[in-house]
Amino acid sequence: MVIDAKLSEGYVVLCDKRAEMHSFLIVSFGLSVECPHCGATEIATDLVTDFYLSDRAAA
Numbered sequence: 001m002v003i004d005a006k007l008s009e010g011y012v013v014l015c016d017k018r019a020e021m022h023s024f025l026i027v028s029f030g031l032s033v034e035c036p037h038c039g040a041t042e043i044a045t046d047l048v049t050d051f052y053l054s055d056r057a058a059a
């Protein structure tokens with residue numbers, strides 16, 4: 001999973017855990033993020049760290 005973008009209402013997360021892309025909006029992060037489409041989970045801090053180290057956050 002990766003954060004694709006930050007919007008005013010939350011973060012857009014892309015999930016590719018099941019060989020198909022799911023996207024969903026996270027309004028606030030808990031300890032982990034769960035994909036509402038397939039149930040895959042990811043550690044929230046890993047997603048946020050990856051996002052802010054990438055150039056997606058600067059766009």
Ligand SMILES: [Zn+2]
Nearest residue numbers: 015022035038
């Ligand atoms: Zn998913």
